[in-house]
Amino acid sequence: GNSVTQMEGPVTLSEEAFLTINCTYTATGYPSLFWYVQYPGEGLQLLLKATKADDKGSNKGFEATYRKETTSFHLEKGSVQVSDSAVYFCALSVWGGGADGLTFGKGTHLIIQP
Amino acid sequence: DADVTQTPRNRITKTGKRIMLECSQTKGHDRMYWYRQDPGLGLRLIYYSFDVKDINKGEISDGYSVSRQAQAKFSLSLESAIPNQTALYFCATSDLGGLAEGGQFFGPGTRLTVL
Numbered sequence: 001g002n003s004v005t006q007m008e009g010p011v012t013l014s015e016e017a018f019l020t021i022n023c024t025y026t027a028t029g030y031p032s033l034f035w036y037v038q039y040p041g042e043g044l045q046l047l048l049k050a051t052k053a054d055d056k057g058s059n060k061g062f063e064a065t066y067r068k069e070t071t072s073f074h075l076e077k078g079s080v081q082v083s084d085s086a087v088y089f090c091a092l093s094v095w096g097g098g099a100d101g102l103t104f105g106k107g108t109h110l111i112i113q114p
Numbered sequence: 115d116a117d118v119t120q121t122p123r124n125r126i127t128k129t130g131k132r133i134m135l136e137c138s139q140t141k142g143h144d145r146m147y148w149y150r151q152d153p154g155l156g157l158r159l160i161y162y163s164f165d166v167k168d169i170n171k172g173e174i175s176d177g178y179s180v181s182r183q184a185q186a187k188f189s190l191s192l193e194s195a196i197p198n199q200t201a202l203y204f205c206a207t208s209d210l211g212g213l214a215e216g217g218q219f220f221g222p223g224t225r226l227t228v229l
Contacts, residue, residue: 034217043118043204043220044157089156091217101147101172102218106156 002027006090006105013080014113021075021108023064023090031092033057033066033073034102038087047075047088085112117141118221120205126227133192135224137205144209146188147218148172148180151202160203163188195228202226 006023013019025031032051036044048057053068062077073090090105118139127133137146144165149157159172161180169180177199181189192199202225206218 032217036217036220043222044206045220046217049217093217101149101159101162102157104156104158106154 002031002092002094002103004090004092004103004105006088006108008106009087009109010111011108012111012113015082016079017112019075019077019080019084019110021088021090021110023073023075023105025071025073025090025092027071027092027094027103029094031094033064034091034093035062035064035073035075036089036091036104038089038107040086044089080110080112082112082114085110118205118207118219120203120221120224122224123222124225126229127195128229129196131195133195133226135190135203135205135226137188137190137221139186139205139207139219139221141207141219142185142209143207143219144185145207146182147206147208148178148188148190149204149206150174150199151204151223157204160190192226192228195226197228200226200228 004025034049035047037047038044048059050057050066056065064073064075087107087109089107091102121136147162148160151157158174163169163182166182179191202223204223205221208218
């Protein structure tokens with residue numbers, strides 16, 4: 001089956017620090033990979049995506065590269081801000097895999113201190 | 115106006131009561147989904163629907179039922195609520211190619227507490 005494993009939090013960083021949130025996956029077929037962000041009291045928002053190997057998704061200073069050889073999709077940002085404090089979810093979908101919907105990791109709570 | 119709306123946003127109920135959570139969307143998407151979110155477990159898929167005539171069980175459908183009243187409306191029911199159904203529930207939508215290309219669009223969530 002499909003599964004997503006991401007580093008557990010909370011992750012606490014100071015403003016302007018470098019961020020990495022690790023994500024690895026197992027999938028049947030050829031997955032598309034996503035990072036979603038959930039700000040306090042809100043639903044999930046798509047942050048970035050990559051649909052094939054070696055693609056790099058980017059948005060709002062965040063980046064992640066689809067690494068098929070290591071089955072990874074790590075989220076990075078060079079300089080975090082207090083406003084980046086949120087819960088981040090790595091997710092995958094497999095087109096034509098039978099079951100539909102996204103498979104999510106458990107989420108990583110990121111806390112940025114001024 | 116929000117593209118995906120959920121009602122109610124918060125609900126407290128008692129064990130054994132029937133509860134319906136509603137979801138509406140203005141994105142024109144065919145596919146709709148219900149997830150529940152529990153601390154430390156991420157989101158898990160309850161049911162999904164490809165169109166009004168196509169309903170499918172997800173990972174954790176036991177204790178839940180759904181109704182796709184129209185392309186834009188997808189309701190989740192708990193026939194007899196129990197305390198371990200206390201969670202945050204999300205509705206989401208996507209179009210035919212959405213899962214591969216654009217992911218899903220989520221509503222703001224319904225916080226359900228079963229006493």
